[in-house]
Amino acid sequence: MYAVKSVAGAMGLGLIGFYLGLGIVAVLRWLFGYPDPWGGEINIIGGWVLGVFLWLMGIGMWGMWGREWFGLKTYQRNLPGWQRYFTFNTDHKVIGIQYLVTFMVVFFLAGALAMLMRAELAQSGNQFLSNSQYNGTMGLHGILMVAVAVAAVIGGIGNYAVPLMIGAQDMAFPRLNALTFWLVPPVAVGLLATPFLGGIEHGWTAYPPLSVFTNSSQVLFSLSIITFGLTSILGALNFIVTIIYMRAPGLTWGRLPIFVWSMFATSWIALLYTQGFAAALLLILLDRLGFSFFEASTGGDPLLYQHVFWFYSHPAVYIMVLPGFGLALEIIAHFSRKPLFAYKYAVAAFLGILGLSGVVWAHHMFTSGMPNYLHGPFLVATELISIPTGLIFLSALGTIWLGRLWLKPPMLFALAVIFNFACGGVTGIFLADVPTDIHLQDTYFVVAHFHYTIVGGEIFALFAAIYYYFPKMTGRMYSERLAKLHFWWMFIGFNATFFLMHLPGIKGMNRRIADFQSELDPLNLTISLAAFLLGASFLVFIWNMVYSWVRGPVAEANPWQVRTLEWQTTSPPPHENFPAPPVVRGGPYDYGVPGSIHATFPSAPSAGFAGAPAGGGQ
Amino acid sequence: MRKPMQTGLIVAAILAVLTITEYLFATHVGDDLVRFLGITVSALGKAVLIIYYFMHIYRLWRPQEAH
């Protein structure tokens, strides 16, 4: 088993690198005459850097990439079957599935943490978690879910589908793509190790001064997130170049599937803003080492952190939700059997959100004590975002209007995205308006709002995409009945949990705190029960996926009779994606337009591919 | 090779001049606004020169080079 040996070896190398890094920093500290060479958090930083580097080299980057730096010949091991998922594989389909499975595992872990929190919150007073344990659970749930939201759709579905949709053989930088995935395991290990150093006490936002004075798990948190930011930036760079340069002949910007457009806009946001989170946490690390960016008594300013942090972390919500919108529009168009309504406006909306995303960040800071003259501009800019968002809704509703809806599981989830995000959008108005926000800031109203947008908008879209692409990825079909059961169960559980959560928020129940007033007991008990209902729905999903992947019936190449390119090849696609390079002749959504063809394969060896299903769905 | 090298040397000379200008603005100009503008314009000019002539940004929107 080469894959097992390779992963174990890389882990060993990573550990050696970690301790070597600790030691090198200790020697340096000793040379420069510091009193305590081993005791500093700077040792952990050195260990992290060297450990991650050696882990990457060990997992296969050395053979495929590192040797080139020294003028040596590179080599790649092409392993069969499941083993390729455990090596430095450059195939975008393999990487997409690696991302997807990894982040589904992280999603369920973080979901279990949420169950733990709801169990604690079922009653006022402390049940079985101490306050600091609750903080650690909450912080870990938050940051893991943020990681899932940022990377599951982009890394998983994006990597898998975008090159196929644009008729390319692979991403523009395949090795970089593999690198971005293999940076994820150290991030996961780093974050999951935080409870052993005392737990994240500051939530995922890591505001100073707490994050400067808290326990050393903060260092692991910062290092993990900086590394994760690197993944995000490099992945975004790869998508932008791929979408610009790798499109099939004839696939003009006006014919691009809408999901590809959403990935394009998202990637620009990720490329330009992710540095903010990394920079903010870098400054926190430096402050922990004795600098004073955020220490007010020596001229620093804690608000600086919030500005730098939200400069990324507000655009981050668009990184999360735009691909979700793209998927929802994509699926709604295909399953309504109609051309996508207002395609150009939807594209303009994605680009408009890209433009606006950078100028709204301080609406997270209305109560922070920033200058009052900033309130108005940020209020207005924030509400302006509802215009492009409205255009996306226009496009979705116009497509559904008089369509012949085919209520398969992907379509159900895509329709739920529209419903949920409408709720999330409406509650967002209260949080964007300064007067109401001052009352609602830091209550469960905020928690309900962002779960409606991110879970309701993005995670539902993620499940839509999983049910949409499962036959393409695995070559097998899942049980539609279980999928629909999962949908209704999750939809009801989700709406029950998070709709009710608005109510204690309005009454002023603070988020991030393990205890609350006992008057809110019945409400919180109901929310907890609804949350357990929501959590249990995923058991259906897991069973359906695992069983179908192993034992499911063999799927057709194009089970949904869809026109876009990824369905015009076998399920799963061959390594080079298409039997022959495709040539695009028309738009992707022209259902019912007589004589329209999306793509042909001019030099296809077998006649079966020559444009055959391109007009599908009549 | 002579022509691009000439370009490079001319750019280098302008960069030197701009650096000196910037320094003199900082040390000898009392008025805050004039000093700020002088320094900013010099810095921007240097950046544009390097980005255009040294980093060849125009190659991004030129499909292929001659060589």
Next chain:
Amino acid sequence: MALATAHHEAAHAPAHNHLAINRAGLWLFFFSETILFGLLLSARFYLEGIHREELNQALGLLITVILLLSSVTAYTAETAIEHDNKKVASWYLFFTIVLGLIFAGGVAYEWSIAHFHRSESFGSIFFTMTGIHATHVITGVFMLILVWAQALRGRYSSKNPWAVSAVVMYWHFVDVVWVFYYPALYLTK
């Protein structure tokens, strides 16, 4: 979309398009880095306004000139490789490495004589900005050394100039950052 002019040939990225793809990727990396450096620059003015502690002006001017000079030598190396002048290219890569090391040494010396401490807010800003910039310089020197070692063995030519172009572009980018950091740290009042 000006960037997309070459896309018709690019369907499956044939070899002649790799250069354009690599270049676009590198530029996007620069855009992203610009935000990081820009955020630090904004943090400097956010925290301190235009206030500044006393610094060694002669040293500041000297290392600025040295870094600009190293950009010229890097430019020469790239031009030389594009004209198959391998010997000149190797020598100028070497000069660039030396100048880069002198610059890093200059920053280290400035650190050692600084009369402010990192626990003051100007100190925080100064050491972070110069430190992150110097980290990029050192990384650039490492990459230049790798490329130089290959250039000595004659691996690059006008048909295969990308590695040299890439590292030289990176070097210029680091220089552009310093073009803004130098006045922000040394020349404000």
